[in-house]
Amino acid sequence: MGPVSRSDLGEEGRLHLAYADKTLVTQIDGLGAASATTPQTDWLTSSATLLTLVVRMLELADIDPGDRVLEIGTGTGTGYFTALLLCHRLGDKNVTSIEYDPDVAAQAAAHLDAAGYAPRLVVGDGLQGHSEGAEYSTVIAPCAARTIPPSCLWQLSDAGMIITTLSGWLLASGLVRLASCVLS
Numbered sequence: 810m811g812p813v814s815r816s817d818l819g820e821e822g823r824l825h826l827a828y829a830d831k832t833l834v835t836q837i838d839g840l841g842a843a844s845a846t847t848p849q850t851d852w853l854t855s856s857a858t859l860l861t862l863v864v865r866m867l868e869l870a871d872i873d874p875g876d877r878v879l880e881i882g883t884g885t886g887t888g889y890f891t892a893l894l895l896c897h898r899l900g901d902k903n904v905t906s907i908e909y910d911p912d913v914a915a916q917a918a919a920h921l922d923a924a925g926y927a928p929r930l931v932v933g934d935g936l937q938g939h940s941e942g943a944e945y946s947t948v949i950a951p952c953a954a955r956t957i958p959p960s961c962l963w964q965l966s967d968a969g970m971i972i973t974t975l976s977g978w979l980l981a982s983g984l985v986r987l988a989s990c991v992l993s
């Protein structure tokens with residue numbers, strides 16, 4: 810399938826796609842969807858996460874008002890958008906989201922602003938966490954990490970949780986929830 814633009818879809822088609830339970834690819838090997846004119850076959854480098862996966866990760870996170878959440882992999886803010894849902898539930902000041910691609914991060918910032926939300930948005934490597942916003946009660950990482958990032962473990966609160974997609978060999982992937990506990 811080739812690239813699809815808003816003008817191709819119309820408003821109804823766009824909403825249909827946004828609410829469909831499909832991963833919407835927004836960047837391939839660094840090429841943003843808006844710049845693509847022909848079908849691309851390289852590696853997917855950014856996407857709007859599958860709707861049911863967004864919901865599943867948020868269910869596993871079991872967040873409550875007052876929690877502080879770090880998201881790794883803000884994405885573009887297209888589709889069913891984790892950072893926005895977190896802001897809606899917890900308030901802007903309790904949400905930090907990191908994206909390492911500056912263009913993708915700028916799109917997310919614009920989409921969040923248009924929707925009236927202003928979480929702490931950071932451009933950088935989320936695998937280092939973001940110590941200024943710590944401690945976090947939850948780290949959510951829909952960015953297909955290869956391992957659990959140690960920095961994020963250090964930035965968790967005592968009963969904190971990490972929920973991440975993990976990717977492995979032969980395109981295998983899984984969903985992991987790690988809960989920290991205090992041994993006394």
Ligand SMILES: C[S@@+](CC[C@H](N)C(=O)[O-])C[C@H]1O[C@@H](n2cnc3c(N)ncnc32)[C@H](O)[C@@H]1O
Binds near residue numbers: 885891892913
């Ligand atoms: C699946 S998309 C994010 C989807 C988005 N959170 C949503 O709700 O639809 C993953 C994003 O993670 C970003 N990413 C991947 N590795 C990262 C890292 N180490 N630090 C920060 N962002 C990263 C990619 O650039 C991509 O935009």
